[in-house]
Amino acid sequence: MLKRKKQPTEPSKPMPLHVAVIMDGNGRWAKARGLPREEGHRQGVENVKKIVECAQSLDLRYLTLYAFSVENWNRPKHEVNALMRLLESFLKSQATDLVEKKIRFRVIGRLQDMPKRVGKLLEKTIEETKDFDQWTLSLALNYGSRTEMLDAVQSYAKAVQRGSEDPDALNWETLQSYLYTGNMPDPDLVIRTSGEHRISNFLLMQSAYAEYYFARENWPDFGPECFRRAIDAYCARERRFGLTGEQIQSPSS
Numbered sequence: 001m002l003k004r005k006k007q008p009t010e011p012s013k014p015m016p017l018h019v020a021v022i023m024d025g026n027g028r029w030a031k032a033r034g035l036p037r038e039e040g041h042r043q044g045v046e047n048v049k050k051i052v053e054c055a056q057s058l059d060l061r062y063l064t065l066y067a068f069s070v071e072n073w074n075r076p077k078h079e080v081n082a083l084m085r086l087l088e089s090f091l092k093s094q095a096t097d098l099v100e101k102k103i104r105f106r107v108i109g110r111l112q113d114m115p116k117r118v119g120k121l122l123e124k125t126i127e128e129t130k131d132f133d134q135w136t137l138s139l140a141l142n143y144g145s146r147t148e149m150l151d152a153v154q155s156y157a158k159a160v161q162r163g164s165e166d167p168d169a170l171n172w173e174t175l176q177s178y179l180y181t182g183n184m185p186d187p188d189l190v191i192r193t194s195g196e197h198r199i200s201n202f203l204l205m206q207s208a209y210a211e212y213y214f215a216r217e218n219w220p221d222f223g224p225e226c227f228r229r230a231i232d233a234y235c236a237r238e239r240r241f242g243l244t245g246e247q248i249q250s251p252s253s
């Protein structure tokens with residue numbers, strides 16, 4: 001397992017290994033400017049590129065972005081189509097960049113139900129970057145924590161039927177390995193932009209011990225400076241994992 005790095009400015013506080021972001025407020029960003037919602041999403045994608053670069057420069061090993069939820073299919077058809085087109089052009093324009101920057105690309109969510117063309121591009125990008133192991137960018141697409149849990153339990157039940165799992169030996173480590181994130185560390189920090197204070201079915205089990213950071217800015221305005229502020233806020237917090245502050249400060253007490 002990778003060790004968390006110490007932050008240069010705060011020698012005693014480790015940097016997060018995994019940061020996850022609920023990118024909210026594209027629609028409001030556009031509305032405030034009299035622009036169509038799609039333009040908010042387009043600016044949102046531009047910000048994704050900046051934040052990926054910033055996360056790598058901070059040496060954050062895992063960045064997970066909530067780009068499309070299982071519920072988002074219920075949005076107006078033209079908005080869903082616009083989001084799929086943006087995803088397609090993001091993948092076309094960024095695939096080479098990801099390879100050059102040695103960033104492994106992953107998807108969490110029901111990839112099999114994504115539109116065929118997008119699905120193919122996603123699989124191609126995953127394949128082309130699968131051997132990089134220093135930085136990982138994951139997009140949560142067609143993602144929801146509850147469907148993730150259903151998929152995990154179903155796969156586990158099938159493994160029991162095949163005889164490759166023993167239900168009497170079930171523990172959290174085994175069950176979590178069936179989640180889409182089975183091969184990733186849990187998020188240390190979950191950021192939500194746009195002033196909303198909801199979790200919206202995002203990484204519910206994985207965030208059991210995560211720190212949350214709620215930012216007022218809409219996603220297109222949540223640039224690298226805001227992102228760094230969120231990381232600084234995380235570094236200033238004390239994580240206890242159910243222990244007392246004294247135990248954390250002097251582990252032998």
Ligand code: FPP
Pocket residue numbers: 023024025026027028029041042044045048066067068072083086087088090139194219
């Ligand atoms: C929430 O804003 C945002 C989304 C539902 C989609 C997030 C998508 C992107 C940032 C672009 C796609 C990303 C990639 C990597 C291609 P909202 O529309 O709910 O905003 P609102 O709450 O202000 O209406």
